[in-house]
Structure formats: structure tokens, C-alpha cells
Amino acid sequence: MAKVKSGTAEPKTVVSRPETVTAADRIHSAAIHLLRRVRQQDAASGVGPAQLSALSVLVFAGPKTPGALATAEQVKPPTMSRIVAALKRSRLVKITRDPHDARSMQICATVKGTRLLQQGRQRRIEHLAAHLASLTRSELAQLAAAADILENLLRNWR
Amino acid sequence: MAKVKSGTAEPKTVVSRPETVTAADRIHSAAIHLLRRVRQQDAASGVGPAQLSALSVLVFAGPKTPGALATAEQVKPPTMSRIVAALKRSRLVKITRDPHDARSMQICATVKGTRLLQQGRQRRIEHLAAHLASLTRSELAQLAAAADILENLLRNWR
DNA sequence: GGGATATAGTTAGCTATGCTAATTAATTCG
DNA sequence: CGAATTAATTAGCATAGCTAACTATATCCC
Numbered sequence: 351m352a353k354v355k356s357g358t359a360e361p362k363t364v365v366s367r368p369e370t371v372t373a374a375d376r377i378h379s380a381a382i383h384l385l386r387r388v389r390q391q392d393a394a395s396g397v398g399p400a401q402l403s404a405l406s407v408l409v410f411a412g413p414k415t416p417g418a419l420a421t422a423e424q425v426k427p428p429t430m431s432r433i434v435a436a437l438k439r440s441r442l443v444k445i446t447r448d449p450h451d452a453r454s455m456q457i458c459a460t461v462k463g464t465r466l467l468q469q470g471r472q473r474r475i476e477h478l479a480a481h482l483a484s485l486t487r488s489e490l491a492q493l494a495a496a497a498d499i500l501e502n503l504l505r506n507w508r
Numbered sequence: 509m510a511k512v513k514s515g516t517a518e519p520k521t522v523v524s525r526p527e528t529v530t531a532a533d534r535i536h537s538a539a540i541h542l543l544r545r546v547r548q549q550d551a552a553s554g555v556g557p558a559q560l561s562a563l564s565v566l567v568f569a570g571p572k573t574p575g576a577l578a579t580a581e582q583v584k585p586p587t588m589s590r591i592v593a594a595l596k597r598s599r600l601v602k603i604t605r606d607p608h609d610a611r612s613m614q615i616c617a618t619v620k621g622t623r624l625l626q627q628g629r630q631r632r633i634e635h636l637a638a639h640l641a642s643l644t645r646s647e648l649a650q651l652a653a654a655a656d657i658l659e660n661l662l663r664n665w666r
Numbered sequence: 667g668g669g670a671t672a673t674a675g676t677t678a679g680c681t682a683t684g685c686t687a688a689t690t691a692a693t694t695c696g
Numbered sequence: 697c698g699a700a701t702t703a704a705t706t707a708g709c710a711t712a713g714c715t716a717a718c719t720a721t722a723t724c725c726c
Contacts, residue, residue, distance in 0.1 A: 373648055374636045375629065376655035378546060381539040382561055383662050386582040388536060389684085398684095398711050403540055417674065424544040429713055431676055436711085453674040453721045471533065478532040481661050489657050490531055496654030497534035499647055503639050504541050547713080556682050556713095575703060587684055589705055594682085611692050611703045 377500070391477050395470045397440065400425075402470060404433050405442055405459060409467050413458040415448075442466060535658075549635050553628045555598065558583075560628060562591050563600055563617060567625050571616040573606075600624060 389399055397405075400423075407422050408414060414422065420430035434457055437443040442463035448454040459467070482490060547557055555563075558581075565580050566572060572580065578588035592615055595601040600621030606612040617625070640648060 370636070370640050370648065371629075371633050373640065373652040373655070374633050376652055376659070377542070378632070379561075379564070380655040380658040380662070381542050381546075382557075383582065384535070384539050384658055385543065387662060387665055388539075390582075393685090399540075400712055406537075415674080416676095424541065424548075425712085426714065427675065428677080428715085432712075435676090451674085451722070455675085474536065475528070475532050479528055481665065482528045482531065485657065485661070490528065492650060493654050493657055494531040494534055496651050497531070497538040499643065499651055500538040500542055501534070503643070504538070504545060507545055507639065551714085558683055573703080574705095583683085584685065585704065586686085586706080590683080593705090609693070609703085613704085 388474060391474055392470060394473060395466060397442070397466065397470075398436075400429075400433050401437055401440075401442075402467070404430070405437060405463055405467050408443060408457060408459040409464050413456045415454055415456060419457060437463070546632065549632055550628060552631060553624060555600070555624065555628075556594075558587075558591050559595055559598075559600075560625070562588070563595060563621055563625050566601060566615060566617040567622050571614045573612055573614060577615060595621070 385399075392399055392402055395402065404419055404423055407419060411422070416430050416434055417427060419434070420427045423430065425433075434443065434445075437457075438445060442460060443457050444460050446456045446458065448456065482493075485493070543557075550557055550560055553560065562577055562581055565577060569580070574588050574592055575585060577592070578585045581588060583591075592601065592603075595615075596603060600618060601615050602618050604614045604616065606614065643651070
């Protein structure tokens with residue numbers, strides 16, 4: 351029952367504002383349907399969505415260990431282990447072992463990986479652009495702002 | 509960058525507003541990360557995300573044929589066929605054959621299915637609530653509005 | 667030093683969800 | 697009535713999520 355620490359001594363039972371309920375449903379539904387559409391575009395790259403997402407982290411945030419990648423992507427280590435193995439098979443990343451800790455390693459996007467990601471992004475943009483173009487400047491700004499609000503919310507989750 | 513080479517038609521050069529590019533990336537990323545968080549909560553229901561989403565359509569939009577459900581969920585018929593089979597095994601939906609067309613059938617959420625969905629929704633809300641509570645009324649409204657803009661966009665996709 | 671403990675990653679095995687191609691069954695059309 | 701169409705399923709494959717159990721290395725502490 352949604353207890354939240356408040357400034358007062360006792361935990362308060364927060365009665366969710368009614369709009370919170372419908373907002374959660376609508377955000378959830380929109381996210382699901384958006385990703386299903388995007389998936390159809392990304393299929394053209396021949397690389398699955400989880401691999402693309404992990405690769406994206408590597409390209410934009412630089413090399414990472416498998417564990418750090420798993421944390422960043424909010425999946426468990428074995429899942430990331432397999433994703434990385436697939437990326438490596440496709441030569442989209444390269445692995446370098448940590449000289450100071452033989453258990454550890456750095457995963458780094460290759461030129462091929464970076465190029466593939468940029469092309470995928472390009473393809474996605476090209477497809478999104480036609481649709482986003484039908485939005486007003488204000489609506490687009492609203493979407494972008496909402497995405498940021500969400501990411502901020504997600505960053506401090508839990 | 510961001511020309512829209514209309515894959516098929518005349519090479520109309522749409523110069524995307526710069527914010528369109530970053531907006532697409534941010535929306536995409538936010539959607540991926542939101543769903544990974546939500547998935548962890550929904551796992552408690554013991555029913556997969558695709559099943560929950562399909563069930564949600566049935567609960568809120570009423571009975572549907574497998575084909576219509578596949579279209580609504582943007583998946584191919586065999587995929588929906590298996591999702592429906594799983595829902596049926598769990599007694600979350602019931603099937604009635606169309607008396608006028610023996611090939612066709614109606615899928616309808618059972619009381620159990622409706623209850624499970626509401627409970628999952630409740631669980632999601634409880635979890636979201638603490639985080640959404642930190643948003644202002646205006647930010648929340650912005651998120652909900654953005655979700656609607658997205659859904660509208662998606663409805664007329666392609 | 668050396669055993670106990672902790673940490674990084676992988677392997678094995680299960681489930682769920684996507685797909686395409688081919689199949690079955692029923693309806694509609696010519 | 698036979699051919700084409702339509703609705704749904706079956707079969708087979710790949711990706712991606714999980715937990716449990718394993719290997720290898722590092723660190724801690726006596």
C-alpha cells in the first residue's frame with residue numbers, strides 16, 4: 351500500500367491521486383506500443399533489441415565491464431554475458447582483459463559496431479521523422495520533456 | 509544528417525528539426541528503460557508482459573478475435589495464437605466460437621483475468637506512486653499528455 | 667603463508683516472445 | 697463444384713529474460 355517516508359514521525363499511507371493511476375497505465379501502454387513499432391525497424395539491422403541497447407551504451411558512454419553493463423541495462427549478469435557474447439561473435443565489440451584483475455574485462459564498441467548503431471539510429475530517425483513532423487513544435491517539446499522526466503524518475507528508482 | 513529519403517517515393521529532402529533527432533533518441537531510451545523496470549514488478553503476477561498487454565486490451569476494449577488482437581498488439585497471428593493459448597491455459601480468458609463462421613472465435617477476459625489485471629495494475633501503481641509522487645501535478649499531466657500524443661501517433665503509423 | 671570469503675563472469679537449463687513457412691479448416695467466389 | 701481466400705494453428709528457429717550452480721581470481725584475516 352504505497353507507504354512513503356515523510357518528514358513526520360509516522361509513515362504515511364499515500365492515497366494516490368486518481369490521475370496517477372491512469373497516467374501509469376497510459377505511459378506503460380504507450381511505451382509498449384512504441385517499442386513494438388521500433389522493433390520492426392530495428393529488425394533491419396539483423397541485431398536484436400537488447401544487443402542494440404547494450405551497444406548504444408558502449409558507444410555513448412564508453413567501454414564498460416560486463417557487470418557494469420548489466421547494471422546499466424537493468425538485467426542480470428548471465429543475460430548480459432550472453433548479449434556480449436553475441437555482440438562479440440558479430441564483431442561489434444572487442445574485449446580486453448584487465449591487466450590488474452584477471453577476472454575482469456572491458457567491452458568496447460568496434461568501428462563496425464559504432465557504424466551499425468549510427469545506421470540504425472539513422473534508420474529510426476528517418477522513420478520517426480515523418481511522424482514526428484506531424485506534431486506541432488509544442489507537442490514535440492512535450493514529448494521530449496516527458497522523456498527526460500521519465501529518465502530522471504528512473505535514474506533514482508528504488 | 510536526418511534527411512528523410514523516403515525509401516520508396518520521390519527523394520523528398522525533409523530537413524528534420526534538430527530537436528526531432530534527439531527527441532526520438534530520448535523517447536526510445538526512456539521507453540526501453542521504463543519497461544525494464546516495470547517488467548521486474550510485473551514478474552510478480554507470474555504472467556509474461558505480452559500476455560498482460562493482450563489481456564489489458566481485452567479488459568478495456570472488450571472481446572476480440574485472435575486476428576484483431578494480433579493487429580491491436582502489432583504482432584503476427586502465430587505469436588498471438590500462442591499468447592492466447594497461454595492465457596487460456598491459465599483460465600484468464602475464455603473462447604467462444606462464432607456461430608456464423610466456424611473459423612473464427614471471440615476471446616473474452618474471465619473474471620479471474622480481469623482481477624489479475626487489476627491487481628497487477630494496483631501493484632504497478634503502488635510502486636510508481638512513490639516516484640510519481642515526487643512529481644508536480646503539472647509534470648504528471650505532462651507525462652500523461654505525452655503518452656496520449658504518442659499513442660495517437662502510433663495509431664496512425666505507416 | 668594459507669584457508670575462508672567475496673567477487674566477476676560463465677554455463678546450464680527453463681520460460682516467454684518474436685518471426686517465417688507450411689498446414690488445416692471453413693468460407694466465398696466464379 | 698472446384699479454386700481462391702481467410703482464420704487460426706503447428707512446427708521450427710532465434711533472442712532474451714531468469715535462477716542455480718560452477719570456475720577462476722582476489723582479498724581478508726588469522
